Amino acid sequence: MTEPTAAAAGRAGAPDENELAALDAHWRAANYLAAGQIYLMDNPLPAESLRPEHIKPRLLGHWGTDPGLNLVYTHLNRVIRNRDLDAICVWGPGHGGPAVLAGSWLDGSYTEVYPDVTRDARGMARLFRQFSFPGGVPSHVAPETPGSIHEGGELGYSLAHAYGAALDNPGLLVACVIGDGEAETGPLAGSWHADKFLDPVHDGAVLPILHLNGYKIANPTVLARIPESELDELLRGYGYEPVHVSGDEPLAVHRALARAMDDALDRIAAIHRRARAEGATDRPRWPVIVLRTPKGWTGPHEVGGLAVEGTWRSHQVPLTGVREDPERLRQLEEWLRSYRPEELFDDEGRPRPQVLACVPEGDRRLGSNPHANGGRLLRDLPLPGPEDFAVPVDAPGTTSHEPTAVLGGMLSRVMTDTAPVRNFRVVGPDETASNRLQSLYEATGKTWEAEELPGDEHLARDGRVMEVLSEHLCQGWLEGYLLTGRHGLFSSYEAFVHIVDSMVNQHIKWLRSSRALPWRMPIASLNYLLTSHVWRQDHNGFSHQDPGFVDHVLNKSPEVVRVYLPPDANTLLSVADHVLRSRDYVNVVVAGKQPTFDWLGLEQAREHCARGAGTWDWAGTESRGREPDVVLACAGDVPTQEVMAAADLLRRHLPDLAVRVVNVVDLTRLMPREEHPHGMPDAEFDGLFTRDRPVVFAYHGYPWLIHRLCYRRAGHGNLHVRGYKESGTTTTPFDMVVRNDLDRYRLVMDVIDRVPGLGVRAVSLRQAMADVRTRHHRWIREHGEDLPEVSGWSWSG
Numbered sequence: 001m002t003e004p005t006a007a008a009a010g011r012a013g014a015p016d017e018n019e020l021a022a023l024d025a026h027w028r029a030a031n032y033l034a035a036g037q038i039y040l041m042d043n044p045l046p047a048e049s050l051r052p053e054h055i056k057p058r059l060l061g062h063w064g065t066d067p068g069l070n071l072v073y074t075h076l077n078r079v080i081r082n083r084d085l086d087a088i089c090v091w092g093p094g095h096g097g098p099a100v101l102a103g104s105w106l107d108g109s110y111t112e113v114y115p116d117v118t119r120d121a122r123g124m125a126r127l128f129r130q131f132s133f134p135g136g137v138p139s140h141v142a143p144e145t146p147g148s149i150h151e152g153g154e155l156g157y158s159l160a161h162a163y164g165a166a167l168d169n170p171g172l173l174v175a176c177v178i179g180d181g182e183a184e185t186g187p188l189a190g191s192w193h194a195d196k197f198l199d200p201v202h203d204g205a206v207l208p209i210l211h212l213n214g215y216k217i218a219n220p221t222v223l224a225r226i227p228e229s230e231l232d233e234l235l236r237g238y239g240y241e242p243v244h245v246s247g248d249e250p251l252a253v254h255r256a257l258a259r260a261m262d263d264a265l266d267r268i269a270a271i272h273r274r275a276r277a278e279g280a281t282d283r284p285r286w287p288v289i290v291l292r293t294p295k296g297w298t299g300p301h302e303v304g305g306l307a308v309e310g311t312w313r314s315h316q317v318p319l320t321g322v323r324e325d326p327e328r329l330r331q332l333e334e335w336l337r338s339y340r341p342e343e344l345f346d347d348e349g350r351p352r353p354q355v356l357a358c359v360p361e362g363d364r365r366l367g368s369n370p371h372a373n374g375g376r377l378l379r380d381l382p383l384p385g386p387e388d389f390a391v392p393v394d395a396p397g398t399t400s401h402e403p404t405a406v407l408g409g410m411l412s413r414v415m416t417d418t419a420p421v422r423n424f425r426v427v428g429p430d431e432t433a434s435n436r437l438q439s440l441y442e443a444t445g446k447t448w449e450a451e452e453l454p455g456d457e458h459l460a461r462d463g464r465v466m467e468v469l470s471e472h473l474c475q476g477w478l479e480g481y482l483l484t485g486r487h488g489l490f491s492s493y494e495a496f497v498h499i500v501d502s503m504v505n506q507h508i509k510w511l512r513s514s515r516a517l518p519w520r521m522p523i524a525s526l527n528y529l530l531t532s533h534v535w536r537q538d539h540n541g542f543s544h545q546d547p548g549f550v551d552h553v554l555n556k557s558p559e560v561v562r563v564y565l566p567p568d569a570n571t572l573l574s575v576a577d578h579v580l581r582s583r584d585y586v587n588v589v590v591a592g593k594q595p596t597f598d599w600l601g602l603e604q605a606r607e608h609c610a611r612g613a614g615t616w617d618w619a620g621t622e623s624r625g626r627e628p629d630v631v632l633a634c635a636g637d638v639p640t641q642e643v644m645a646a647a648d649l650l651r652r653h654l655p656d657l658a659v660r661v662v663n664v665v666d667l668t669r670l671m672p673r674e675e676h677p678h679g680m681p682d683a684e685f686d687g688l689f690t691r692d693r694p695v696v697f698a699y700h701g702y703p704w705l706i707h708r709l710c711y712r713r714a715g716h717g718n719l720h721v722r723g724y725k726e727s728g729t730t731t732t733p734f735d736m737v738v739r740n741d742l743d744r745y746r747l748v749m750d751v752i753d754r755v756p757g758l759g760v761r762a763v764s765l766r767q768a769m770a771d772v773r774t775r776h777h778r779w780i781r782e783h784g785e786d787l788p789e790v791s792g793w794s795w796s797g
Contacts, residue, residue, distance in 0.1 A: 039319075160476020375523050
């Protein structure tokens with residue numbers, strides 16, 4: 001039995017005159033609605049001549065791309081209805097919101113999620129008024145837009161999102177409109193290669209529609225100005241077969257685009273048939289439609305003696321000053337009436353039957369497809385539980401494991417258990433094995449559709465580990481996958497995840513906005529595993545040493561972001577179990593791949609992770625009923641090791657000193673409760689860190705982040721943070737912490753310097769700690785490895 005095709009056969013062929021008239025009516029209606037959203041706040045049809053008070057006081061929005069998007073929406077309706085397709089569309093042009101809002105209002109899906117915006121004159125007035133208006137909706141396609149999985153506020157990611165949505169969705173067609181401005185971005189250029197990772201057996205299909213209207217905001221676009229033959233060579237070089245449509249005469253363009261859509265979908269159906277029924281294994285050449293229409297098509301031809309239609313001047317608001325200038329007001333009314341709204345809407349403002357003749361019904365509508373509201377389809381992962389993979393810890397700090405390798409076993413089980421439903425993927429830039437997650441290959445291979453050579457390992461057409469050296473593409477794939485109702489994990493070297501800073505910004509904004517929309521169902525969280533981190537990039541050097549992604553993420557919406565720094569293998573398992581179950585978050589997990597001491601047994605790890613931050617009583621030297629003289633705090637695996645070694649030194653050399661050891665797993669626990677849902681109330685924070693005792697905090701990343709998180713706490717003045725301070729190179733592991741003053745000897749010196757009276761009593765110990773640091777520098781330059789007492793240290797408490 002073959003999988004359903006994403007381009008099902010149905011009533012195809014050239015449209016007859018009735019169908020052409022229906023297509024043109026829908027397109028004109030959508031164009032009217034798009035223009036009305038930009039300009040009108042009253043008199044929506046218009047039932048009377050326009051007056052200045054009918055016009056919005058601030059004209060905000062973008063017209064230039066809308067007619068082309070409306071054209072695509074209209075023709076996607078046709079093929080969905082004719083072929084009974086399960087289809088969504090990713091709308092790439094940034095500010096094409098009016099078009100997609102118009103399409104969803106016409107198909108009725110907008111009214112279903114916003115009942116006050118009825119499909120009549122009253123609802124049309126609401127639709128117009130709310131657009132780019134205080135308390136309304138954005139000018140770009142956004143979470144508020146039914147049928148959207150793509151934030152249109154930033155360009156470059158549409159095609160990656162489309163491919164992510166198609167993965168493991170064998171019956172889904174994902175159309176993707178790529179604006180010619182967006183086509184100039186680096187992420188989009190890299191995304192064309194996603195066709196080498198699309199399995200025609202288990203995945204759906206992506207139909208890219210490259211919309212060339214010639215201009216960006218104020219300049220021509222590259223792909224619109226190169227010869228068509230050169231563009232064809234480019235697209236064929238990427239592995240596609242272009243189908244061209246161009247023109248400015250509406251009925252001729254309708255005929256040509258209908259033929260092109262049918263041609264492209266027939267090709268896709270043939271690809272699926274060959275792969276699924278006939279067993280073909282060659283990499284297919286997927287179709288791409290190249291659509292050339294004038295920018296601002298059907299809008300004002302010229303304004304103030306300057307050409308507008310077909311030029312960059314139509315990009316935003318082609319007619320300005322409409323309230324103040326009677327001639328501009330007349331020109332706007334003439335433009336709106338050119339669509340003949342009386343033919344498109346009845347006396348009550350409802351779309352006439354001809355307008356809706358090609359519109360699909362129910363969940364087949366672009367605005368209602370459940371894949372575009374992925375929480376409707378989301379199924380819980382069959383997580384095995386950490387106990388099956390936990391490492392034994394008979395005594396803390398005496399054994400070690402590679403935390404990510406331990407996690408790899410758990411992820412491999414998840415891959416195996418999700419094989420029947422194929423709803424879990426791991427993405428990363430060529431680093432799965434490097435990050436010690438190679439156990440995944442016991443369950444699945446690496447997705448690959450291109451040529452294979454002897455010596456290749458773990459490649460598989462149906463693999464669900466995805467590696468490509470484009471962090472943008474990895475991120476886009478995973479976002480598209482999550483937004484359509486599946487689960488996943490992004491594994492990356494810590495330093496290079498910054499490449500997707502802007503992309504995670506947009507996803508966080510999407511999640512925050514979605515949370516305010518009751519009709520948007522929660523989706524699986526976007527989970528990052530950052531490893532090969534700053535403290536163990538001693539071999540790759542300075543270029544690979546940057547822990548700042550955590551700072552970036554913690555600047556964002558607190559209700560959405562979470563950051564975890566598990567100190568060992570069992571805490572990583574506990575954190576992973578939590579984040580893979582979570583919904584609507586961006587979870588950042590920082591964990592090492594090198595051997596790390598095992599500090600906590602699984603039950604201890606679970607309890608500690610549930611707290612997020614807590615004392616390790618067995619590591620400190622507090623006496624019952626006595627406050628600590630100093631708090632040694634840590635967050636991160638290497639800082640935890642250095643704090644534990646410092647506590648060991650203090651225990652041996654200053655046995656009367658009352659030391660409290662605090663470990664932080666959930667970094668957001670440091671924030672006040674008023675600023676983050678995980679934040680500690682002041683009383684809890686003060687109880688853990690004290691209000692008046694010195695706190696020496698060893699942190700994984702840039703030290704000022706801890707100060708920022710804690711600056712409102714009563715004891716902030718007593719807080720001294722050590723962390724990474726941009727002192728990196730190719731060196732030994734311990735030298736990295738020495739260079740950044742995070743080492744155990746410096747931490748002991750910090751305690752001596754900050755505990756009142758200790759500076760005099762422990763002057764000899766402080767001098768000895770400084771001497772070890774000096775000896776360390778000589779030793780590594782002579783021997784090329786760390787001091788024996790460092791490399792051979794283990795916890796002896």
